[in-house]
Amino acid sequence: MSNDTATQTVTRAEYCVIACAEAFRDNGEILASAFGTIPAIGARLARETFSPDLLLTDGAANTVRGTWPVNKGPQGPVEGWTPFRRIFDLVWNGKRHVVMIPSQIDAAGNMNISVIGDFNKPKAALIGVRGGPGNTISHPTSYWVPKHGTRVFVEKVDMVSGVGYDSAEKAGKAATEFLDLRVVVTNLCVFHFVDGRMQVKSLHPGVTAEEVVEATGFPIEVPADVPTTREPTEEELRLIREVLDPKSLRDREVPSA
Amino acid sequence: MADKRMTSDEAVSQLESGMTIGIGGWASRRKPMALVRALLRSDIKDLTIVAYGGPDVGLLVEAGKVKKVIYGFVSMDTVPLDPHFRAARQRGEIETGEVDEGMLQWGLYAAAINLPFLPTRAGLGSDVMTYNPDLKLVADPYGSGLELVAMPALKLDAALVHVNRADMHGNAAVLDYDPYFDDLYCMAADKAFVSTEKILDSDEFGALDFRTMQISRQHVTGVIEAPNGAHFASCLPDYPRDEAFQKEYATAAADPEKWAEFKQTYLSGTEDDYQAAVARRSQEQK
Numbered sequence: 266m267s268n269d270t271a272t273q274t275v276t277r278a279e280y281c282v283i284a285c286a287e288a289f290r291d292n293g294e295i296l297a298s299a300f301g302t303i304p305a306i307g308a309r310l311a312r313e314t315f316s317p318d319l320l321l322t323d324g325a326a327n328t329v330r331g332t333w334p335v336n337k338g339p340q341g342p343v344e345g346w347t348p349f350r351r352i353f354d355l356v357w358n359g360k361r362h363v364v365m366i367p368s369q370i371d372a373a374g375n376m377n378i379s380v381i382g383d384f385n386k387p388k389a390a391l392i393g394v395r396g397g398p399g400n401t402i403s404h405p406t407s408y409w410v411p412k413h414g415t416r417v418f419v420e421k422v423d424m425v426s427g428v429g430y431d432s433a434e435k436a437g438k439a440a441t442e443f444l445d446l447r448v449v450v451t452n453l454c455v456f457h458f459v460d461g462r463m464q465v466k467s468l469h470p471g472v473t474a475e476e477v478v479e480a481t482g483f484p485i486e487v488p489a490d491v492p493t494t495r496e497p498t499e500e501e502l503r504l505i506r507e508v509l510d511p512k513s514l515r516d517r518e519v520p521s522a
Numbered sequence: 523m524a525d526k527r528m529t530s531d532e533a534v535s536q537l538e539s540g541m542t543i544g545i546g547g548w549a550s551r552r553k554p555m556a557l558v559r560a561l562l563r564s565d566i567k568d569l570t571i572v573a574y575g576g577p578d579v580g581l582l583v584e585a586g587k588v589k590k591v592i593y594g595f596v597s598m599d600t601v602p603l604d605p606h607f608r609a610a611r612q613r614g615e616i617e618t619g620e621v622d623e624g625m626l627q628w629g630l631y632a633a634a635i636n637l638p639f640l641p642t643r644a645g646l647g648s649d650v651m652t653y654n655p656d657l658k659l660v661a662d663p664y665g666s667g668l669e670l671v672a673m674p675a676l677k678l679d680a681a682l683v684h685v686n687r688a689d690m691h692g693n694a695a696v697l698d699y700d701p702y703f704d705d706l707y708c709m710a711a712d713k714a715f716v717s718t719e720k721i722l723d724s725d726e727f728g729a730l731d732f733r734t735m736q737i738s739r740q741h742v743t744g745v746i747e748a749p750n751g752a753h754f755a756s757c758l759p760d761y762p763r764d765e766a767f768q769k770e771y772a773t774a775a776a777d778p779e780k781w782a783e784f785k786q787t788y789l790s791g792t793e794d795d796y797q798a799a800v801a802r803r804s805q806e807q808k
Binding site for chain 2: 325326327348349350353356357379380384385386387388389390391392393394395396397398399401402403424425426427428429432433435436437438439440442443444
């Protein structure tokens with residue numbers, strides 16, 4: 266297969282997998298906790314290729330070796346016990362990188378999974394802050410937005426459930442010391458944070474800067490020389506298609522255009 | 523040694539309106555649902571519930587038992603939200619203490635070990651501080667310059683938890699892969715009621731792997747034998763979550779007419795009636 270052919274056949278969902286996997290590059294021996302189908306494929310892909318030291322859980326209370334399809338339970342040997350109490354200790358210890366799915370997120374990286382509207386009488390009550398406040402100020406955090414739009418990327422989130430750079434600054438050193446927002450991967454692009462503000466790091470092939478600006482509810486700069494999200498290698502594509510997601514669940518999260 | 527066996531109704535008869543009650547488990551996993559259903563049958567109200575919330579919270583809220591919920595989330599795992607809790611929140615009926623999951627653990631732990639608070643970073647910079655205006659900060663007395671959240675003890679009047687095995691004295695074993703925080707709920711409470719799939723005699727209990735013995739009788743007021751007592755939440759390895767039933771609950775909870783029917787079928791009688799209706803339902807599905 267020539268490179269050109271590979272480019273044509275790579276789906277948007279697969280670029281998203283690569284972008285999520287890249288979030289875990291050079292992370293060392295940390296627990297990769299990835300919410301969402303595509304981030305889960307990405308974390309497993311990273312461990313199977315360039316980040317072999319990552320720890321992964323089975324979704325229950327064990328860390329496990331090996332790799333396995335997203336539609337199935339793990340097959341590899343158990344290497345540790347991680348009930349919630351130990352996970353909580355690990356969160357505050359810091360050796361973890363979480364990918365969460367925000368209902369809203371703003372330019373400074375504040376995110377919301379608690380309510381839409383007024384907190385005391387919300388238009389929509391969501392799941393609650395969960396571990397968002399502690400995660401964000403304790404260890405590396407990234408976000409996954411399968412449907413990039415102005416309802417998610419907002420000027421101001423309704424309830425800060427994950428801490429952004431400006432909010433941490435106001436709260437002081439105990440909040441800023443370990444705050445480390447890495448990337449926001451969407452179905453259109455990858456953001457990172459420059460001087461505490463979201464900026465486009467790469468556009469997925471086929472996506473224009475205008476599309477991203479249009480779909481983002483706060484002003485965003487796209488550098489003229491912004492790169493495209495990198496191509497998967499043939500081995501990565503094989504792993505994604507044959508080993509990690511043979512049922513193509515990734516296409517349900519990000520349908521092909 | 524005291525024989526602490528009792529029925530779920532006897533346990534609930536020791537509770538009162540206005541109490542703060544901690545409910546063990548996590549989302550819709552190993553929830554003391556038989557005890558919750560006993561609470562639904564009582565005339566107790568104005569409760570403050572502390573929980574990693576699931577359908578326990580939704581059912582109690584719907585029944586008008588709840589004044590305030592202290593929680594990090596309310597979810598049923600495979601069904602992300604509990605419709606009753608959601609609706610009550612959206613009507614502005616429920617007082618909230620929405621905190622980070624780790625803060626909730628810290629509050630229980632502080633109460634369990636008789637501290638007024640425990641310091642943590644969690645909460646700083648988030649709107650948890652905005653919507654819990656009683657939360658205070660504490661400066662590191664050792665001079666790091668850090669200002670931390672002083673998470674207050676969540677002192678419980680009573681704890682309700684569900685385990686796999688127990689003895690008649692209140693020693694309790696969790697065979698599930700995650701003990702969650704059930705031991706902390708019991709230690710944080712004036713009275714703790716442990717329902718269990720099965721009560722074992724001392725020799726049988728002693729033959730279990732000692733690492734599963736999560737709760738000591740010294741923290742337990744009453745032991746209630748309640749087979750299938752976590753239904754429709756999971757109680758692994760004894761049984762998984764009843765996903766079909768949970769879906770039926772969630773669908774009914776979002777529709778007043780269906781809810782009236784659900785209540786009539788499942789929640790109008792005793793625990794035995796409930797279990798019989800559940801058994802009938804699973805027969806019909808086969």
